[in-house]
Amino acid sequence: MDSLLFCFLLVLASLLFLFFKKKERRGRFPPGPKGYPLVGNLFDVDFASMYKKFDEWATEYGDIFCVNIFGRNLFVLNSGAINREAFLQEPNATILADRIEGMVGKDFFYYFPDISFARQNETTIKRRKLGFRLMKAYGEDHEKDGTINAEDTINGRHYDDNSEFVFTLRELDHQLTIMMHPWFDMLFHLFPFIRYIPCKPALEYKRAKNAQNKFFALLREEANKHPEDKGVYQDLLEAQKTERNKKGELWILDEDINGIMTNFVTAVMSVLKQLSRFKDSSIARFCDVQKRLQEEVDTIVWDDELPSLNNRSEMPYTEAVIMETLRVISHAPLSLPHGASKHTTLRGYEIPKDAMII
Numbered sequence: 001m002d003s004l005l006f007c008f009l010l011v012l013a014s015l016l017f018l019f020f021k022k023k024e025r026r027g028r029f030p031p032g033p034k035g036y037p038l039v040g041n042l043f044d045v046d047f048a049s050m051y052k053k054f055d056e057w058a059t060e061y062g063d064i065f066c067v068n069i070f071g072r073n074l075f076v077l078n079s080g081a082i083n084r085e086a087f088l089q090e091p092n093a094t095i096l097a098d099r100i101e102g103m104v105g106k107d108f109f110y111y112f113p114d115i116s117f118a119r120q121n122e123t124t125i126k127r128r129k130l131g132f133r134l135m136k137a138y139g140e141d142h143e144k145d146g147t148i149n150a151e152d153t154i155n156g157r158h159y160d161d162n163s164e165f166v167f168t169l170r171e172l173d174h175q176l177t178i179m180m181h182p183w184f185d186m187l188f189h190l191f192p193f194i195r196y197i198p199c200k201p202a203l204e205y206k207r208a209k210n211a212q213n214k215f216f217a218l219l220r221e222e223a224n225k226h227p228e229d230k231g232v233y234q235d236l237l238e239a240q241k242t243e244r245n246k247k248g249e250l251w252i253l254d255e256d257i258n259g260i261m262t263n264f265v266t267a268v269m270s271v272l273k274q275l276s277r278f279k280d281s282s283i284a285r286f287c288d289v290q291k292r293l294q295e296e297v298d299t300i301v302w303d304d305e306l307p308s309l310n311n312r313s314e315m316p317y318t319e320a321v322i323m324e325t326l327r328v329i330s331h332a333p334l335s336l337p338h339g340a341s342k343h344t345t346l347r348g349y350e351i352p353k354d355a356m357i358i
Contacts, residue, residue: 030075030349032066033057040068054078054358064347070190074337075351076358082347086357092344094120100339100356103188104180107205108212108262115263116336123251130239130252131260134232154264155222156231165218172215173269175208180266215265216258232264233257282325293318 035041045053045067057065058078067074077083086092098120099105105117115131118124152158159166178184187201188194195205219233240252283290300314301307312319338357345351 028348028350029073030064030066031061032068033061035068039070040072042069045069064349069186072186072190072356073352074356074358086346087338092346095341095344096338096346096351096357098339098341100337100354101189102185102337103192104185107188108176108179108208109259115260116267118259119339120341123245126243126245126251127256127260130236130243131263134235135264152231153268154231154261155219155233156229157222157226165222168211168215168218169265170269172208172211173265175204175211176262176266178204179208212262216261219261233261236260282328283321289321293321 033041033044036043054067054076055078057067057076063077063079063082065076065078067076077086086096099117101119102117109117115124115128118127154169155165184201184204188205195202223229223233223237236252236257240250240254240257243250243252245251283293296315296317297307300311307315307318340351340353340355340357343351343353351357
C-alpha cells in the first residue's frame with residue numbers, strides 16, 4: 001500500500017510540474033477538442049485506434065487541429081491535401097521533415113543512429129541511403145533466385161520456423177510493435193521513471209529490451225559461426241570498414257548497424273505480417289477473387305512447388321491482388337510522428353519548434 005501511495009504521489013507531482021512548467025500559448029494554434037486540467041485530452045482518445053478518433057475530430061475541426069496530452073501539443077494533419085502542403089511544399093517540406101526525440105528512438109534505436117527515428121542531418125541522409133541500397137540489392141537478388149524470406153535475408157542463412165533465431169526475431173518484432181505505440185512512447189518520454197516501477201508498461205519495456213539484446217547476441221554469434229554467409233547484417237559489417245564521409249573518415253559505428261538492423265526488423269516483419277493477415281481476411285469475403293487466384297496458381301505452379309518471384313510475370317492477377325491490398329491497408333495509420341525543426345506556420349496556424357506532427 002505504501003508503494004502504491006508513493007507511486008501515486010510521484011506521478012501527481014510530475015503532472016503538477018508539467019502543468020506549471022508548460023509555457024503559455026503564443027500565436028494562433030489550430031482549433032481542437034477542449035481537454036481536462038493536467039491530462040488534456042488523455043481520456044478522450046482510445047490509444048488502440050487513435051486514427052479513428054482523429055478522423056472524427058477532423059469532421060468537427062477541419063484538416064488541421066491540435067490535441068493536448070499531459071501538456072504536450074500534438075498537431076494532427078488529417079487529409080491528403082494538407083499533408084501534401086506540409087511535406088511537399090517548401091519551406092515546410094524541409095522544416096517538418098524532422099523527427100522528435102522520444103523514448104523509442106533513445107532506448108531501442110541507440111539514441112537515433114537509425115533510418116526512421118533520427119533527426120535530419122547529413123549523417124542521417126547517408127544512413128538512409130545505405131539502408132535503402134542494401135534493401136534494394138537484396139530485393140534484386142530474391143528476384144533472381146525466386147525466394148523471399150525476411151528471416152533468411154537478415155543473416156544470409158535459412159532458419160526453421162521453430163529455431164531460436166526465428167523465435168527471438170518474431171518476439172522482438174512483437175515487443176517493438178507494442179513499444180512503438182504513441183501511448184507507450186509518450187508515457188515513457190514524459191515519465192521515464194515508470195520503467196523502474198512494477199507495472200505493465202515497465203514489464204513490456206523489459207521484455208522488449210531483453211528480446212533486442214538476445215537478438216543481437218544471436219546475430220553476432222551466427223555471423224561469427226558462419227562467416228561464409230551473406231546477409232544484410234554482414235554487408236553492414238563490411239560497409240563499416242569501407243564507407244567514408246567527406247573528410248575521408250570511417251563513419252559507420254556499431255550503433256548505426258544496430259539501429260538499421262532494428263529498422264529492418266520492424267519494417268519488413270511488420271509489412272509482411274499485416275499484408276498476409278489483411279489479404280487472407282479480404283479474400284475470405286470475396287469468393288470470386290479467391291477462386292480466380294487459385295485457378296491462376298494451379299495453372300502456373302507445379303503440384304510439388306511453391307509460388308516464387310520467378311512466377312511473377314506469369315501471374316498478373318495474383319500481383320494485382322497484392323498491389324490492391326497494399327493500396328487499401330495502412331501498415332501504420334498515423335505513420336511515424338514528425339517534428340518541426342524550427343518555428344513555422346501552416347495555413348495561418350503557428351507550429352512551434354519541436355512540435356509533434358501526426
